[in-house]
Amino acid sequence: MTWDFAVIDTPLGAAHALARDGKLCALQLATMRVRTSSPLARLDALDARPATDPAGVATALAAYFRGELDALDAIEVDPMGTSFQRRVWAALRTIPHGETTSYGALARTLDMPTASRAVGAANGANPIWIVVPCHRVIGASGALTGYAGGLDVKRWLLEHENRPETASRVGGGREGVAFDGTRNRGATAGEAGAACEARAHPTAPRAGVFLP
Numbered sequence: 001m002t003w004d005f006a007v008i009d010t011p012l013g014a015a016h017a018l019a020r021d022g023k024l025c026a027l028q029l030a031t032m033r034v035r036t037s038s039p040l041a042r043l044d045a046l047d048a049r050p051a052t053d054p055a056g057v058a059t060a061l062a063a064y065f066r067g068e069l070d071a072l073d074a075i076e077v078d079p080m081g082t083s084f085q086r087r088v089w090a091a092l093r094t095i096p097h098g099e100t101t102s103y104g105a106l107a108r109t110l111d112m113p114t115a116s117r118a119v120g121a122a123n124g125a126n127p128i129w130i131v132v133p134c135h136r137v138i139g140a141s142g143a144l145t146g147y148a149g150g151l152d153v154k155r156w157l158l159e160h161e162n163r164p165e166t167a168s169r170v171g172g173g174r175e176g177v178a179f180d181g182t183r184n185r186g187a188t189a190g191e192a193g194a195a196c197e198a199r200a201h202p203t204a205p206r207a208g209v210f211l212p
Contacts, residue, residue: 001020001021002020002021002022002049003018003019003020003039003043003046003047003048003049004018004019004022004048004049004050004051004054004055005017005018005019005043005048005049005050005051005054006050006051006052006053006054006057006058007030008057008058008061010029010061010065011065012029012149012153012156013029013030013031014029014030015027015028015029015030015061015129016028016029016030016040017054017055017057017058018039018040018043018048018054019051019054019055019057020039020078021078022055022076023055023076023077023078024054024055024057024075024076024077024078024128024131025039025077025078025079025080025127025128026038026039026040026079026127026128027057027127027128027129027130027131028040028127028129028148028149029129029149029153031149032129032148032149033148035125035127037080037125038080038127039080055075055076055077056074056075057075057131059071060072060074060075060131061130064130065160067163069097069098069161070097072130072131072133073093075131077089077093077128077131077132079126079127079128079132080127081122081125081127084118084122085122085125087110088106088110088119088122088123089122089126089128089132091106091109091110092106092123092126092132092133092134092136092137093131093132093133094109095133095136095137097161098161098162099136100136100137100138100158101136101137101138102116102137102138102139102140103116103117103119103120103123103137103139103140104116104140106119106123106137107119120137123137124146124148126148129149130157134147135147135149135153135154135157135158136158136161144158
């Protein structure tokens with residue numbers, strides 16, 4: 001088993017990426033707390049190799065922040081979690097770009113209509129930032145609700161995915177329409193993201209973005 005690790009500069013700050021046997025298993029902002037269950041907490045024990053583009057995620061993130069939102073779809077992932085968590089994370093990857101859903105609607109897509117709280121907990125435990133798009137899940141009222149990277153980061157991502165020029169690169173999109181058919185009140189047009197680079201050092205976040 002081989003592990004590859006990189007620090008990737010993004011418009012939202014440095015991100016830590018870890019791949020196992022060529023598949024992405026962890027990605028998060030460097031400012032986020034590392035969960036004890038995450039393999040990122042055991043980098044030394046894993047003897048991870050330094051890399052520039054583990055699982056191709058640095059290249060895909062650069063394209064995503066340029067506006068090519070479907071660039072992340074081809075990334076192979078291998079998150080560590082329970083079978084239920086992995087089902088939820090797989091369902092997250094089916095939410096179209098520029099759309100949102102609620103915890104309850106996501107539970108219904110899994111044929112578990114009473115499991116919205118469990119779905120919310122699994123969503124919150126997502127180990128692969130952006131590629132598994134937990135930021136596209138909002139409250140039933142349209143409120144952004146919690147996000148490990150901070151609500152300003154969640155808002156930035158939703159705005160980025162709803163810009164007309166980015167939507168046009170993924171077949172037009174349906175701005176303002178949620179995955180469950182309701183109105184999306186959480187995403188509006190916003191500033192475009194810049195490209196990413198894999199480096200040995202982090203960059204400063206963009207002005208106006210809060211990273212906890």
